[in-house]
Amino acid sequence: MRFDVLTIFPAMFESYLGQSLLKKAIDAGKISVHLHDLREWSGDKHNKVDDRPFGGGPGMVIRVQPVVEAVEAIQSQGDAPPHVILLTPQGRKLSQPVVEELATKPRLLLLCGRYEGFDQRVIDILAPDEISIGDYVLNGGEVAAMAIIDACIRLVPGVLGDEESSHTDSFSSGNRLLEGAQYTRPREYRGHEVPEVLLGGNHQQIALWRAAESLQKTTERRSDLLTPEEIAKRTPQRKRS
Numbered sequence: 001m002r003f004d005v006l007t008i009f010p011a012m013f014e015s016y017l018g019q020s021l022l023k024k025a026i027d028a029g030k031i032s033v034h035l036h037d038l039r040e041w042s043g044d045k046h047n048k049v050d051d052r053p054f055g056g057g058p059g060m061v062i063r064v065q066p067v068v069e070a071v072e073a074i075q076s077q078g079d080a081p082p083h084v085i086l087l088t089p090q091g092r093k094l095s096q097p098v099v100e101e102l103a104t105k106p107r108l109l110l111l112c113g114r115y116e117g118f119d120q121r122v123i124d125i126l127a128p129d130e131i132s133i134g135d136y137v138l139n140g141g142e143v144a145a146m147a148i149i150d151a152c153i154r155l156v157p158g159v160l161g162d163e164e165s166s167h168t169d170s171f172s173s174g175n176r177l178l179e180g181a182q183y184t185r186p187r188e189y190r191g192h193e194v195p196e197v198l199l200g201g202n203h204q205q206i207a208l209w210r211a212a213e214s215l216q217k218t219t220e221r222r223s224d225l226l227t228p229e230e231i232a233k234r235t236p237q238r239k240r241s
């Protein structure tokens, strides 16, 4: 899977890309990440990519010309045409099903905005898939782009190392429950003990205990994730008179 990122802060991605899980996947040729500095397409001797908004108002707007020309240049590289994503709080909200959809694409081009946003004509001309990572405001799309890359690459075969763990993750399709507690050595720390059932080696009992923990945690914290069937199962039925 190939990722292209268009940003005025390519350096923000460098330490993230240097981490070991990613480096291994990049070295093994399973993924590649290509960083592109928007300023190279400014067409301006001061490398300016933003300007004041028509009609007035606070902040600056990213100009249409650098973005459209950069995207055209990036699209012409490589073999697969990219799926173009624009990171914006106005986009559709990222979720594990959306990540699963994006991870099927051979190539993503992520457009990171800053300031007050992009000139509307960027959206009119490129018709990008506008994505938000949640209902809060970031200073720019870079952190959101890293979230998308990070979530997608763990679905690329061979990147995680342990293929099973991405299927048992909370929110992956076929598992809409939160994960229960996990423990490792020591068995006791400052009076806090590991639940007895996990030490016994009865795998059927362990699986049942984990399923119950998972359901309890989800009911307490995120009942919005439960299906009507799961709620009905856990709701005591009153006897009909």
Ligand code: 6GU
Pocket: 086, 087, 088, 089, 131, 132, 133, 134, 135, 136, 137, 138, 139, 140, 141, 144
């Ligand atoms: Cl994608 N961008 C910005 N600037 N803020 C956000 C966001 C994206 N998603 C949530 N907040």
